[in-house]
Amino acid sequence: MVSVTIDEQTLEVEAGSTVLKAAERLGVEIPTFCYWKRLPPLASCRMCLVEIEGQRRLQPACATVATEGMVVRTNTPLIEETRASMLDMLLANHPLDCPICDKGGECELQDMVMAYGPRKSEFRDLKRVFHSKDIRLSPVIIMNVNRCIQCQRCVRMCEEVVGAVALGTVEKGMDTAVTGFEGSLASCDQCGNCVEVCPVGALMSFPYRYKARPWDLAETDTVCPHCGTGCQLTVGARKGEFMRVRSDWEHGVNRETLCVRGRFGLDFIENRERIKRPMIRRDGALTPVSWEEAGAYLRRRLSAVEGRAAGGLISPRLPNEVLYQFQKLMRTVFHTNNIDCSSRWSTPVDSLGPLVTGFYTRAPLADVLGNDCVLVVGGNVTEENPVTEYLLRDAARRRQTGLLMLSARPSRLDADARVAVRVPPGGEAASLAAVAAGLLADADGFAHIRATIGDASAGGEGIDRLVAELKKSRSVSVLVSVELLRLPEARLTLQQLSSLLQLLRLLGKGPAMQFLFDRANQMGAWDMGAVPGPWPATDAACAELAQDRGTELPAEAGADLDAMLDLCVGGQMGALYIVGTDPLISYPDRDFISRALGAADLLIVQDTFLTDTAGLAEVVLPAAGYGEEAGTFTNNEGRIQVVRKFREAAFEARGNLAIFDFVAALRDKVLKPSAQGEIFDEIARLLPAYRGLRQEELGADGAFTRSSGTLTADAFFAAPPATRAAGRLMLITGNGLFHNGYLSERSEILNTVADDPYVEMSAEDAAGLGLSDGDQVVVRSAQGELAAKLKINGRFPGGLVFVPENYRALRLNSLMRRGEYPCPVDVRRAETVLDIAPPSAALGPEDRGQSARDGAS
Secondary structure, three states, X not given: OEEEEEOOEEEEEOOOOEHXXXXXXXXXXXXXXXXXXXXXXXXXXXXXXXXXXXXXXXXXXXXXXXXXXXXXXXXXXXXXXXXXXHHHHHHHHOOOOHHHOOOOOOOHHHHHHHHHOOOOOOOOOXXXXXXXXXXXXXXXXXXXXXXXXXXXXXXXXXXXXXXXXXXXXXOOHHHOEEEEEOOEOOOOOOOOHXXXXXXXXXXXXXXXXXXXXXXXXXXXXEEOOOOOOOOEEEEEXXXXXXXXXEEOXXXXXXXXXXXXXXXXXHHHHHOXXXXXXXXXXXXXXXXXXXXXXXXXXXXXXXXXOOOOEEEEEEOOOOOHHHHHHHHHHHHHOOOOOOEEOOOOOOOOHHHHHHHHHHHEOOOOHHHHOOOOEEEEEOOOHHXXXXXXXXXXXXXXXXXXXXXXXXXOOOOHHHHXXXXXXXXXXXXXXXXXXXXXXXXXXXXXXXXXXXXXXXXOOOOOHHHHHHHXXXXXXXXXXXXXXXXXXXXOOHHHHHHHHHHHHHHHHHOOOOOEEEEEXXXXXXXXXXXXXXXXXXXXXXXXXXXXXXXXXXXXXXXXXXXXXXXXXXXXXXXXXEEEXXXXXXXXXXXXXXXXXXXXXXXXXXXEEEEOXXXXXXXXXXXXXXXXXXXXXXXXXXXXXXXXXXXXXXXXXXXXXXXXXXXXXXXXXXXXXXXXXXXXXXXXXXXXXXXXXXXXXXXXXXXXXEEEOOOOOOOOOOOOOOOOOOOOOOXXXXXXXXXXXXXXXXXXXXXXXXXXXXOOOEEEEEHHHHHHXXXXXXXXXXXXXXXXXXEEEEEEEOOOOOOXXXXXXXXXXXXXXXXXXXXXXXXXXXXXXXXXXXXXXXXXXOOOOOOOOHHHHHHXX
C-alpha cells in the first residue's frame, strides 16, 4: 500500500493504482474522455490532467501511478484553463448539430462543456468535414465521423473486449478518422458496444435513429431474456412502445457491454405473430374464442381425461415464479411428476444432482475467472454466451489467466487460449477421463482412484499439454456448455466431469464450476423443480406444501419429455400442457414429435406467439410476453435478478400466473399464493438455495443463491468410456451469434444482421467434395434433407457439419432421429437453387390452419 494525498485528502491505495482510481475512491471528480475502466489507459484526450507536487508539467491522472507521499491537486487555475482549452479545440471542429444528433441530452461532450468549457471560442476557422453525409457501416450502426473526438474508445472496445477488430483508424493528427474496412463492418459482431461507449454522436444505433429523445423515454432496468449470462440492461419505451436498449455501466455481470441479441434483439416483443385471443380447435381448425368459451371447453376436456396420465413442458426463458408455479400446478392439480424444461435434450437429473448441489459455484463470474486456470468444456462461447466470452478474453489478456479449450467446434477464444483441443462430439467423456488419468500419472497416494479411472496413455498431445497446464495451476475453474446434454453420452460425460472435479479438489486445486446455459433461466428452471421426479425440496418443505394444499404430492419417478412422448404415442397421455416453448421445432426428431403431439388426447399450448406446436394444439391460451410480467431470473452464476415489467400485455393475453390460476380453477382447485411477490416469498421459505432472500432487498446487482448440497469423499469416480468410431460426416447443431432459439428469430432487427441459413464445414471436407464457399448445398440424412448456403471455416475440424438450430424455415430437426446425435449426413452441391423461405416467414398450412393464423394476426 502507498499513501497519497489528493486535494488535501490522504488515503492509502494498492501499489500500481493510478491517480484517477485513487481520486474515484475519495469521490473527487476528474473529467475524462478516452479513459474506460475495462481498457488499458491511452492518455490521449488530456482532460484528466492534474498537478503533482514536484513535477513541472501537468500529468494525466488515468496513466500516472500513485507513489508513496504523492501530493496531487485536481482543481487549480492552470488545470481549469487547460481543460477549457482542450474542450475549445474539440469544439473547433465538432459540428454544432445537437438539435438533430441522437446523442443530444446524454452527450458527454455537452456535459463537459457545460461543466468545464470556455464561455466563448477563440477559433474562427472553417470546421473540418470528412463526409457530408452519415455513413451506414452496417444494418444497425451508422457513423457521423465529423462528430468524432478521437477518444478511441470504440476501436479499443472492439479489439480489446469484443475481439472482433471491426473498427480502425486512418490518417494522422487532426485528420485521423475512425472507420470500418472500406466503409463497412464486414467482420463485426453488430453488438453495438462501440455505440454504447461513444461519448458523442459519432456512432449511433440505426434502428433507434430519430425515434425519440432521452427525456421522452420511460426507462426500466431489467435482465436480458436471451442466454444465461444474465446481462442487465435498460429498456427505453415511449408510451408503451419499445424504442431501444442500453446497458448499465455500473451494474450486472456485463456492466457496459451487451451482445447483438441483447442490444438489438428485444424488438421481438413487437412481432405480429402475437396470439390475440384464446383458440380452440373446431372442425380441424383453430378458432378464436373468448376466455369464457375457452374455459368452458377446457373444463369439459379436462374432465374427459381425468385419471389418465398428464405431463407438462415449460420454457427455461420464463421467470422463476412462473416455473415454480407451473411445477406446483402439475404436482398438486394434475397429480403428476411428469415435468420437463427442455425440448432439445433429456436432463439426466441423477448425474446433474452432484454437480449442481456439490460443485456448482454460485459466485460472480469475475471471481470464478480469477483462478489461475479456466477450462471450457464443449460448445462455442463466442456464439452462445458472447458477453461471457468478453470476460474470458479479459481474464486471459489482462489477468494472465490460463485459458484451456476442450470442444468439438472452434471459437474465437482459441486465439487467446494456451491450449485448444478439438475432440469429436461424444468424445468429451473420454477426453475428460484422459485428463483425470493424466493428473494422477505421477501423483502419490491415489492408487484406488487410479485403478478406477485408468491410465493416461490414450490422451494424445493436446490432452498432455492441457494436463500440464492444470498441474501447474494452483486453482482451477471449469465452465461447461449445456450442449453436452444433447449427446447420447450425456450421462457418462457428466459422470466424468464429476470425477475430474472431485480429483481437482483432492489435489488441492480448489475447483470452481459453472454451466454456460444458452437459455436465460435454465438454472432457475432446475432450481424451481421443473424437472421430472418428486419435488426436489426438503422433506419438511414437501410436507408443508402438501399440508397447505390439502393433497399428497405424487411420489412416482416422473417422466422427462422423451418418456412423455412415448406415453403419447402409446395412447396413454391424457393432457399434455406446453408453456412458452416450441418442441415441434426444437426436439431432435420432427417426425416422431409430430406423431406424438398428434396422439395426445388433449394438447394445451400456452404461449405468446403462434408457434408450430401451437398450430397442433387443441387449446391455445395467449400469455404475456417478455416485459409484460415481473419476476426473477437465476443466471449462470447463480445470481438471482429482478425482471421488470415495462409494458402491458397485448390484446387479450394474460399473465402466465393468472392463466395457471384459470386452469387450476377449471379443476376446482386453488393455487395459493398466486401473486408474484408472494410466490417469491414461498420460494425463499421452501427452497434451501433461496432461503432468506427478500425480493425488495435484491439490489441493482441482484443477490446470490446458495449451494444446497455436500459431497462424499470419493463417490463420483467413473471408469473411462469407450470412444466412438469415426465414420461419415456428422451433423451437429447449436446457436449462432445472431440468433438464440426461435424467440430471437422474431426480431426484425436481428434478421437484418443475421447470416442467411448456412451449412458450415472445414475447408478440407469441402475441397474433397468439390464445393466452394457460398455454394448452395443439400444436406441429406436418412430422415430428410435441407438446402442452404455453404460457409467454409478454415478452423473447423474435419468430419463435422454444423447447421445452426435457429432457422425455422430449415426444419433442421426433420433430419434428425432421437437418440442419434450427431446425425450422419451426406453433403452435395444442389442441382438447382431451392427457394428457402426467410426465417420470419409464416410456415405452411400443414402446420397451421388459416384460422390459427387469423387468430394470431
